[in-house]
Amino acid sequence: MSLMSLTAVELGRKIKAKEVTVTEAVQAALSSIREKEAKVNSFVTVDEEGALKRAKQVQQQIDEGVLTGPLAGVPVAIKDNMCTEGMPTTCSSKILGNFIPTYTAEAVKRLEEAGAIIIGKTNMDEFAMGSTTETSAYGETKNPWNTDYVPGGSSGGSCAAVAAEECSFALGSDTGGSIRQPSSFCGVTGIKPTYGTVSRYGLIAYGSSLDQIGPVAKDVTDCATILEAISSYDTKDSTSVSREDLKFTEALVDDVKGLKIGIPRDYFKEGLDPEVKEAVLAAAKKLEEKGAIVEEFDLGLVEYAIPAYYVIACAEASSNLARFDGVKYGYRTEDYEGLHNMYKKSRSEGFGAEVKRRIMLGSFVLSSGYYDAYYLKALRVKALIKKAFDEAFAKYDVILGPAAPTTAPKLGDSLKDPIKMYLGDIYTISVNLAGLPGISLPCGTDSKGLPIGLQLIGDCFQEKKIIQAAYSFEQTRTYKHCPLAEKEQAAC
DSSP states (O other): OOOGGGHHHHHHHHHHSSSOOOHHHHHHHHHHHHHHHHHHEEEEEHHHHHHHHHHHHHHHHHHTSOSSTTTTTTTTEEETTTTTBBOOOOOTTTTTTTTSSOOOOOOHHHHHHOOOOOEEEOSSSGGGGSSSSSSSSSOOOOOOBBTBOOOOOSSSSHHHHTTTTTTSSSEESSSSSHHHHHHHHHHHHEEOOOOSBBOTTTOOSSSTTTTEEEEESSHHHHHHHHHHHOOOTTTTTTTTTOOOOGGGGGGGOSTTTTEEEEEGGGGGGGOOOOHHHHHHHHHHHHHHHHTTTEEOOOOHHHHHHHHHHHHHHHHHHHGGGGSSSSSSOOOOOSSSSSSHHHHHHHHHHHHHHHHHHHHHHHHHHEEEEEEEIIIIIHHHHHHHHHHHHHHHTOOOSSSEESSSSSSSSBHHHHOOOOHHHHHHTTTTHHHHTTOEEEHHHHEOOTTSSOEEEEEEEEEEOHHHHHHHHHHHHHHHHOOOOOHHHHHHHOOO
């Protein structure tokens, strides 16, 4: 069996027990990348030299007893919108193709302090704008379960890398489902924590009031362990929240007796694939059999979540992306006349079509005469959605539903119809608008053999409840390796 077929915690345990060296673990990841990248295209940057050099340093610290944590020596991939000192950070965009940060994002720094080895940066939808990882300037990422299909997005590179077993785990970012939806499509587990739990310092912003960094891994145990490592109060992030209880691994308990689980009827109406519906309800049944109290209820306002989200996210994006003008860093057009022409040509040539679409939409809703009609109204809807969830969590501990209305679509299908792509985020977007934690984990496969994801949503700062429910469900099934990874196991 390949070392990359182990979970991150299992590999960390073997390294600590001196059954495997850190260098061997890193070489296994790099070998897997060399073998599979032509088929999957998960990575934008692979830092082979830096990873092997760091492996020797970490091995020494483990031997000396300095590093004793569960992630010491374990290879990790980082989504390419998190700054890494000395390593390119492109957001999968031409406009940042030559950008090398002088500092490291706080979440990434905390992983380095835990002894994890960064092997590279993963592909993504340009500036995290997309749901398929097809808008990247570095080519589309493919789903390791079937390379004719998308891996989801925008953290598709991270999820595909974990599914293809090119790394032990990865970091992604979630603005409207960008960790949970690709986790669902790729058959892996991903957590979007409560807004403010993980520092956004060093994360290149898309929608500042919505973005959160979170882990992607093979199972719930890994995700809880990684989330514990990266969560912290950070004075460098004005939205960071000081929390006392960050021991998420304490929730890895196989017990849901008496846990109240609500299933929104609104999530199971028209538009949901019958196979997805069947798998998600079967998962609910499993939890009920283990002692959970499962009830249906009306959540409301679901149909307003997508328009509210895209108004708010695009408004924030148009503001955040104004800094990319070709002056201090990033791409600058070669042929221009005057300052304003340089701005215009640099941005026109540097940004892709989807990013331009969202910048224009955001600039429109913030413009004079439309600010009240669109942006302020969207903020009011956001408040109403939060209120609806507050009322639901007064009755239930956890809300259960699908992570996406379908399994992964074929490559090229979504880009033909951007509205259809936006509608694919219907079950994940509300969680970001309300600042809630959510987890996606595999619950089956469809008739095409593609993974189906289950989503569990908790109240603010109640990650432990969703982790416990997810862990309990996970005990009813075994992790299924994707076809690309199975071939490698057979060769071993």
